[in-house]
Amino acid sequence: MILYAGRFRKESARTAGTPVNDMFKLNFKIALRNLWKHKGFTLINMSGLTIGLASCLMLLLYVGYEWNFDRQFGKIDRIYGVCKNYTNNGDTATYGPVSYALPNLLVPTALEQVPGIEAASRTTSAYRLLSYRRQALNMSALFADPDFFKIFDYTFLEGHAGALLDPNAVVMTARAARKMFGESDAIGRAVTWDNRRVLKVGAVIADPAPNQTYQFDVMMNWTFLQQDEPTRKYQNWGSGFSNAVVLLKAEADFGMADRAMRQLIRKNQADLDTEAFLFPFAKTHLYNRFENGKATGGTVDQVRIFFLLAVCVLLIACINYMNLSTARSEKRAQEVGIRKTLGSDRTGLALQFLNESLVLTVIALVVAFVLVELCLPFFNNLLQISMHIDYGSHEIWLLLLLLALLTGALAGSYPALYLSSFSPMRALKGVKGGRPNFSFRKLLVILQFGCSVCMIVGAIVIYRQIAYLKNKPLGFNDQNLLEMRRTGRLENESANELLKSALLRSGAVMAISGLSTSLTNNGNNSDDVSWPGKQANERIVMNIRTTDRELAQTLGLTTAAGRGFDAALRSDSSGVVLNESAASAMRLGKEGIGKQIWFGGQAYTVLGIWKNFSYESSAYRVSPTLFFKSDSGRRKTNTLLIRLNPAMGMQASLEAVQELFQKFNPGYPAETTFISESLAGKLENERRLGVLANVFGGFAIFISCLGLLGLALYMAEQRSKEVSIRKVLGADVFSILVLLNKDFISLVLVANLLACPLAWVIASRWLERFDYRAAPGVWPFAAAVLISLVVALLAVSLQTWKIARSNPAAVLKHE
Incomplete structure (x- = not known):
């Protein structure tokens, strides 16, 4: 203890009168020294934080990918899709903005009769053959009015937006141009449409981002569609085969424009019981479920689930750090007592402990970032999407900074407040932390495992629902x-x-x-x-x-x-x-x-x-x-x-x-x-949700078990003498294992008891979206309880087995 006090006396002398910058350097050195001194706990803490941060980053990348659908366009706040409400068996049903249900006459009439519209375009799509010399490829064609490029600001690599004015010109994406012409210039080349008409390439645009609603290989003028397929010249308001997208003027009154749009169909054909209305195009991907004529959710519900999953995994990792840091409170008590005796105040000590948390978090975040970059191709393939990290984006670096600060502050807050509160006299006498801390630590373990149990139940319910839908009789044979x-x-x-x-x-x-x-x-x-x-x-x-x-x-x-x-x-x-x-x-x-x-x-x-x-x-x-x-x-x-x-x-x-x-x-x-593949594709969103729930639910359980392993390690160290005395007095290995494990297992049981009702509510609400669904039943909850108990028991027993089998003489020889 003399050496311990001497070291802090030197540090206290050095810090007297030093500027803030020097104080920060000193605290940083002390943090690194403490982390290095306790390598086992540092490794467990860092592993939990790394996996938690990597999982959180991956999930947030996916949330950002879905949330930013179509938000790459500069005028997106003024762009609106057109939906259509209709009466179906007494209820109001809705065709969404990309349902190909609008009449051919809607857009030209809206430009004349709806106030505030700056530009508008019809759109529809088809697969057609495009050939160049001996190269013939089926391509996805999007037909649109020339105003389309006034609404959406695509990047032109060759040519310009005026190309869409020509009914005999083709606007190609860079990807389609490479397939057709290789690396040669595409502009002005003659291509054959469906082996019937010769057209020319008028422009080449950059490939649409994967998270955009309109995906196509080539774009054609709407007039060309009506020339090529005369049946598309519908002149009535009851038949529909197109979408419509409009750009409102900057000063336009949305309410006025929407009211005029809602009256447009009946105004031109009074016997139709339908109405069109404007819907923000930025919400097209996220809000694709309508009830009684209003958007009630859709993909956005899944995005919220993933965001909640990211928060839960990160929270579990932070709880790990809190538990392990406060579990070592007795070992840090003497340090706190000496530093307070030598003049340190509570604020300085709290900042020191927060500094340790931030240092460990930054290291874990760097490792997590590397893991995410390495695993990203695997996840893209697993989810069949195309996410990437844009290093030139300010949002990415801001996200990393916020994650580091938030995680460091959250994980280190309770240990900093608790450890810095020790009384010098009680700490130097070796008085252990009070019961309130132990009770709070139990609460953290319960919260940690409660989140994990909810994830296990969710993953099982999703798996059962997908399996139920796959095995449900279709009424026809889809094989071969x-x-x-x-x-x-x-x-x-x-x-x-x-x-x-x-x-x-x-x-x-x-x-x-x-x-x-x-x-x-x-x-x-x-x-x-x-x-x-x-x-x-x-x-x-x-x-x-x-x-x-x-x-x-x-x-x-x-x-x-x-x-x-x-x-x-x-x-x-x-x-x-x-x-x-x-x-x-x-x-x-x-x-x-x-x-x-x-x-x-x-x-x-x-x-x-x-x-x-x-x-x-x-x-x-x-x-x-x-x-x-x-x-x-x-x-x-x-x-x-x-x-x-x-x-x-x-x-x-x-x-x-x-x-x-x-x-x-x-x-x-x-x-x-x-x-069979087309039908499986209808369940793609559910498949993604199931994959992510399984993967990150597994990570959550693993992090929770790391925390239990750390707590068991410390508990075994604290109770080694007690165990040795019990063995000397005749206790067998089994009874000692029960003694050491029962506290942890009881906490896991309480977590299951509290989490299962919440998981049932969440699972039932998710299943309500399906007309045909498998009842949650008792098995997902029984499986979650069993998995959490078995995994927790194994994690704890790995350490308690060592102490239960230890030689009492080796522990008690110095007493």
Whole structure:
């Protein structure tokens, strides 16, 4: 103790009259010395802080990636998408800003009749073939009015925004230009559109950021779309196939513009019970769920969960530091007593302990930052996104600074206040910390494990829900089922029938059918459907599909009543098949077979009812759907559904299909999409949430166990003499293990008792978003309790086993 006092006396003498800068240097040296002296506790503390900070950084990067969708544009505060409310079975339903549901006339009319609009553009998209010499690629095309580049400020690498004024010009992204022309200049080159029209490249823009709503390879003028597809020149307000985006003037009154937009459709066609309204484009990605005409959430709910997860993991790491620092209070008590005796005040001591916390936090943050950079490619691949750290961004460095200060202050606050409060006399006499501290330390352990248990329950509930949706019967067989777009020559019915015959003869295909749109999208919707007994004010939006007689066989559908289409009966061209949802909505049962319904002013006879099948997503109710038979006129199928022959082998069957497609449709790539993969993509957000909950929930448990390991290490050291005396008096190893572990296990049990009800509430609220869901049940909670107890017991027993097996003579020989 004389040497200990001598060292502090020298430090006290050196600090007398020294400026603040020198004082900081001295405190920094003392902090490093203390951290180095207690290497074991430093390693445990640093490991917990490093993992906590790395997890927090990764989650915050993801939160920032989602939150900053479309916020790269300079005028984003004045940019609005246009949504559409409509009455559906008595409720108000909403088409969001990117639902392709707006009439063709809305934008040109809005420019004339809605005040405050500076620019407006229609948009819609399609996949089309673009060729240059022998290079032919299917590309994603976005069609837009020239005002599009007045609204969104894209970076032009070649050419300028005026290129979109020319209906015969193509604006390409840098990525698409490289695929087509390599590193050569693209501007002015002639390309062929869908093997039919020769166009020129008018401009090249920088690739859209991954977190932008509009993703495309090429952009085309809206006039070109209407020239290429004359059916797009809809002159009525009831049909919709486009989106709309508007830029309000800087001084415009949003309320006035929104009110005018809401009146626009009825003002121009009074019999329509729909209204358009403005919605901030910056919220398009985050708020994609609407109820009763208002945005109620969507992706933003998931972003909030990830932010909460980041806070929880960091809080657990900070609690670790608090627990381990205060657990060593007796060892620091003499230091505090001597420094107070030599003149240090409580503020100076508190700053010293905070300085230690900040030093350790900065070191941990540097290591965490390196870990994040190394793990980022893995997480991008796991989540199928494209995050990166922008070192030139001030926000990144500000985030790191705030994390360092916040974590250091939070982790070091309680130890600094507690350790600096020791009385010199009591500390030098060796009096241990009082019971209130121990009680607070127990509270911290309970809070730490409570957060971890909530994460475990959440991860299990998410996993069970995803598994439930994956295994839930779809009502059709999605295995070995793929779809291809009818392009080029296959748009001709004769060529299409020849291909279908060749595919069936090849043995690679068991069944093949046509459909108007991709099976897994929501097709075309309309409320212009009437049926016997329909109420005067009753409007129900129906999904409209065009197909052929082979659909039931290809998908493996079950007929609930009546029959499907028959190619031998010409009268079936005026027939319709309903799904169960449509039959229920129309209040038509088996007795409805043979009755007439009306769509688009034409009567159709109900031929049959198919059992519901989930073609959009297994998570939500099946939409009411009407199936009409294709013909050579207005009703055509644009997609081929192909059931591969598993007996031939998946790869061999796929290659045979692609080879025949190329034979009958040369010059067009044979691109196939498996239906099972498309349906899995509908659950992508849930999959990401499950992955992150599992990974970072595991990190939270690991950090919590590091804390328990540190506490057990200190407790074993403090109670080594007690254990040795008990062993001398006849206690066996098992009873000593129970003695040493019971306090920790009781804390974990209390944490489970408090956390499980909270986890149940959170899990139940999350599950409410699904129409079909697995009840939480008791298993996630039982599993969380078991996992937390087993892991905690192992972490503590690693240390207590050593002391329980120690030789009493070696411990007591100096007594």
